[in-house]
Amino acid sequence: MGLSLPPRCPVCGVVVGDDHQFCSGCWSAMTFLGPPGCAACNRPFAYDRGPGARCAACIADPPRHAGICAAVAYDDVSRGLALRLKYGRRTGLGETMARHIVRTMPAGVDLLVPVPLHRWRLWSRGFNQALVMALAIARRTGVPVDRHALVRTRATPSLKGLGRKARARAVAGVFAVAPEHGMAVRGKAVGLVDDVYSSGATTDAATRVLLAAGARSVTILCWARVLDAAADD
Numbered sequence: 001m002g003l004s005l006p007p008r009c010p011v012c013g014v015v016v017g018d019d020h021q022f023c024s025g026c027w028s029a030m031t032f033l034g035p036p037g038c039a040a041c042n043r044p045f046a047y048d049r050g051p052g053a054r055c056a057a058c059i060a061d062p063p064r065h066a067g068i069c070a071a072v073a074y075d076d077v078s079r080g081l082a083l084r085l086k087y088g089r090r091t092g093l094g095e096t097m098a099r100h101i102v103r104t105m106p107a108g109v110d111l112l113v114p115v116p117l118h119r120w121r122l123w124s125r126g127f128n129q130a131l132v133m134a135l136a137i138a139r140r141t142g143v144p145v146d147r148h149a150l151v152r153t154r155a156t157p158s159l160k161g162l163g164r165k166a167r168a169r170a171v172a173g174v175f176a177v178a179p180e181h182g183m184a185v186r187g188k189a190v191g192l193v194d195d196v197y198s199s200g201a202t203t204d205a206a207t208r209v210l211l212a213a214g215a216r217s218v219t220i221l222c223w224a225r226v227l228d229a230a231a232d233d
Helices: 024-029 056-060 076-086 093-104 119-125 129-141 164-171 179-185 201-212
Strands: 068-073 111-114 150-152 175-177 189-197 217-225
Touching: 024 076, 068 093, 076 093, 076 129, 076 189, 076 217, 093 129, 093 217, 111 129, 111 179, 129 189, 150 201, 175 179, 175 201, 189 201, 201 217
Parallel strands: 068 217, 111 189, 189 217
Antiparallel strands: 150 175
16 A cells, blocks of 8 residues: 655645645745736736726836736745746746735636747657646646647747847747647637746747737736846846
């Protein structure tokens, strides 16, 4: 008769009551996001500013996307979980994240598209964390995933340490919609899945080509969102 290990907090490893459950300390250390927020990007507001209110950034430069739906704010705890998925090969954490992303996911999303890795990075890492998360979201919602709709046409350097304009230049023209998947995207409300939203350079570039291919809208679905100016990918 085999022994089963007790479920543990996905962040710190403390024994908890159920799989994918956080301990009270890690739970209370994270900032879970939700209303009220900017009508354009969902950036949280300290108080309800009324229907249609937008943050200063979206007033100055209206986004192409239909919103950024992040489960939590980017901090030491949420960052640690993302790194354990991405570099620690803890793919089961994709399910943990998906359970909380689904809470923020708007009604009407009818296709999930993960942000792709370049094939060289995929070969070295062995999996795409955005795809792992997208498949977990699909299992909980029934919304289909098109893992091949979006392709990365060339490798890009790490965006860490780059300013907003430099990041945008680094990812310009890096994505394309695969010709054989163009019809699958056309007319769809796409949920673009990624692990962390920082400056928005990557998802902006992906959103641009999805809309150009005929997507009705693109909503960013992610685990954590950087809320201050010091964005790190």
